[in-house]
Amino acid sequence: MLRLTELTLPLHHADEALPAAICKRLRITPRELVRHVVARRAHDARDKANILLVYSVDVNVKDEAATLARFAKDRNVQRTPDTRYRFVAQAPEGTASKRPVVIGAGPCGLFAGLILAQMGYRPIILDRGKVVRERTKDTWGLWRRGVLNPESNVQFGEGGAGTFSDGKLYSRIKDQRNLDRKVLTEFVKAGAPSEILTEAHPHIGTFRLVTMVESMRETIESLGGEYRFSSRVDGLDIAVDSTGERRIRGLHLHTGETIEADHVVLAIGHSARDTFEMLHAAGVYVEAKPFSIGVRIEHPQSWIDTARFGADAGNSILGAADYSLSHHCSNGRTVYSFCMCPGGTVVAATSEVGRVATNGMSQYSRNERNANSGLVVAIDPARDYPGDPLAGIALQRHWESLAYVAGGSTYKAPAQKLGDFLAGRSSQALGEVTPSYRPGVHLTDLSQCLPDFAVTAMREALPVFGRQIPGYDHPDVLLTGVETRTSSPVRFTRGETFQSLNTAGLFPAGEGAGYAGGILSAAVDGIKVAEAVALSMNGPALPVAL
Template structure:
């Protein structure tokens, strides 16, 4: 089978145009084309008056060797790559069960791959199963009641469950581990289109059922889940050579679990766990992240700005954007985790603090688009010296946002026109904010660093020239967005074990090695393989 890439057709092409284009590109007759399957489809809307679809297609032809010889110097005509996943080993007899801490996307795929290799992992999570967790999350959104151990951040599925469900990243993996993730998702109930769309997504409701299905698979292979089991200590011993080695984990209820291989997939908001690991001497360093707000526009404005007359075309779906600007004060402002047709959600995990995030359903048919509108932070510049200083930085601004919102988990919000003019908002305009349990019009400058406010005020008009309506005075900004990524990195070596603690495997977004569902899941597969590899002589 051959893989033909960069095949371009008009948005409104007829069904028969694709096989005709394949034959034309390969210089073969229609009778020589046996079959074709779309491997990937993207769109190019840089010219919104002439939007194009870009295909990668797998084809069977009568004389494959002749076609390959004819295009041997053409990178867009190659043999179809083998993307099937191959396990590196099966668990040896008598091996201790590995312990996975965290049941988000990373922990889920660590557990899945370990289970598929026969390791029967024990998966611990401080939160609850996804259905109970969803009810607890709605308590905050509907009634302003926070459950500190069961919320957007903690529980089965991790933070990615309450998100847009994006399943793409910039990772380049010659082993196609991302394909393994997508294939497992489809087996668990995701729409098959995620295997072909250039920017696949799932949405929260579908993620819930998929997470449950993957849990059943892991349990069917001998894996074991333990809910509301919070790890609050490590048992680390020093061997005869002076090397620190993990021996087990202590739980908050007093239980002890012996383990010589522990995977830390705790997510980017497990601040108390970060502090515990630091106190235990696990090597950690500060990592950049960002701070800002969620900004909301009517989705129809974004669609029209991006797609022109083709706005609303079902092939294109709800329009997205990715924009950035380097400011005069040396800061970079950029859009983050854009959620087309979605809602802004309360994402705090600590009492007395407000943090926001974005979420979409698979349909992406809510009234507004939202995205993070954030400013990059540099630890060396903004909080040097202490590897955990980023946690205190986040907490400081989240606490101020809680007060600015009314000290009841309502979020502070401001019209763009007021923000640019430097005056508090006393009312909102035509753009209706989606955040629940509600917003309080105010001045966002009181809960953001001065450098961020300065940079955001410079960037808004710039983005307005790129996306019509972006800087409309009634556009709503809701604060604060602080959980863009983990503020720490638990440094690991080439064997993916902690730099100074053998048998401890930091993994995923919380450890500083991923950003989003797909990259976290891929890192989980790599760490599962590293655990297996560590057992080989």
């Protein structure tokens, strides 16, 4: 089978146009084309008056060798890659070794647990939160009634923060082993729509993610894995040998229980601040990491669709339009869009009492009234929070606390119209954009809960973005604060065996460890770490080329 890439057709092409284009591109007759399957489909809307669909297609032809030879120097005609996943190890029968433990049941922990279970290692998966449906009720408790459960919310519980998001399943990671394909395949098995295997920018949405997470839990348990919810890890048992090597020996839960463990996957997510502090106090190597701070910006989705797709706005193939923006400012800061959610809502994402943090979420249909995205400013440890590896946490808490006060101290979020933000005045009334944030917004001046450098940079960037996307800087566009959880503010650095630099047997993984950003990359990192754990359990720890 051959993989034909970069095959372009008009948006409104007829069904028969694709096989005709394949034959033309390969210089074969229709009789020589045995079969074709779409491997990937994207769209090119740079010219909104002439939007193109861009295909990668797997084809069977009658004389494959001759066709391939004819295009020997054409990188867009190659053999179809083998994307089947192959396990790197299998649990030896009759071993008495301790079971591996995975801390965290978000995308990273979920796939670490799944791969370990599929390899026969019967992992124990701990999560401080609740099963996904109970967690959903608690999350709605904040959104509808302003009642926060610090252990069961957008950040904590089965499925992790990705459950209440747009469910994007694409990233910028480069992976020679196509581990992202393994992730997507497992999601389809668990109930995701099959088109995520072919769409260039697949997504799932919250409601579907809930049922998929439940299905994958059932798979892990059927393979001998064990889940323990409402099980927060509050301490580590670390042994130090005569050479000074530190090694994990067990975990202390908040319930008073101790679990013996010498292989632990640390997949705790980017908001487990108390756990970060516990790990630092226990001497686990940690360093500060860059992240970003800003707001969510909200437009009517129809404005974005028209700006991006012109007359083809609303086309079912194109779906709800998204965007990606970036601007390097005169004060040395970079402002960029983050976690863009077409047809979605702005959500309350705090996990701590007396603080407000925002995020974005979409359902699979992406048919809500508004589009929203993070409008954030990049910050870094050396410049903004030097000297202490946990200083980024303090910075996040500071601005989230001010946002709580600016919102009225009721978990309402502070909000401001874009025109007022640019003019430096407090907003008094809403305009054309209706806020989607629940439990509601309080109109105010957002500059009181953002760093001055971020306010200055955003005020410079917004008109620039308005020239790129007409209507983006409309005065009635709504800004809702604050966005602080773009990524983990720390990195638990690991070595070439995927273990902590100074604590053997501890495998930092995913977003919370500073090694991923989003559902797909976190899941892929979970697979890599699970493989490293398996290789370590099967013998001496060796460098892992994954």
